[in-house]
Amino acid sequence: MPPEFKDRLRERREARGMSQSELARAAGLQPSAIAHFEAGRRKPSFDNVHALARALAVSADFLLGSKVATTAFRDEEKLTVEDRDFIQNLIDTMVDKKK
Numbered sequence: 690m691p692p693e694f695k696d697r698l699r700e701r702r703e704a705r706g707m708s709q710s711e712l713a714r715a716a717g718l719q720p721s722a723i724a725h726f727e728a729g730r731r732k733p734s735f736d737n738v739h740a741l742a743r744a745l746a747v748s749a750d751f752l753l754g755s756k757v758a759t760t761a762f763r764d765e766e767k768l769t770v771e772d773r774d775f776i777q778n779l780i781d782t783m784v785d786k787k788k
Contacts, residue, residue, distance in 0.1 A: 694738075695729040697752050701745045702727075705770070715744035715770070746773050 692700070702712050702723075709727070713720040717740055725731035726741075733741065735749075742749040768776075 693729070694733070694752060694754075695727050697754075698723075698741060698745075699727045701747055701752070705745055707745075707770070712741070712744055715774075716740040743777065 702709070705712075707715070709723040710720045712718075713723045716723075716737070718737060722731070722733075722737070726733055726737075738749045738752055742752050745752075748755065
């Protein structure tokens with residue numbers, strides 16, 4: 690049986706070396722929400738899935754069941770969380786300019 694959302698979320702969080710509180714802060718959520726998601730007591734909204742995926746540098750598809758943890762670019766996993774946040778902010782700025 691393939692891993693569920695709760696398992697993928699916990700596994701990616703741990704792979705990134707983040708605590709539940711750190712992930713919550715990065716995703717703009719409450720730490721208790723992360724605990725509920727990982728325990729399977731609550732299901733996240735689409736917006737929460739997107740925020741979690743962004744904070745973990747994976748696609749929402751991966752968290753929801755895709756087999757591959759996609760990243761934005763090659764060797765991304767070698768960067769710090771701060772480096773990934775900086776790059777994401779650059780991307781967001783460029784996208785906003787296009788609107």
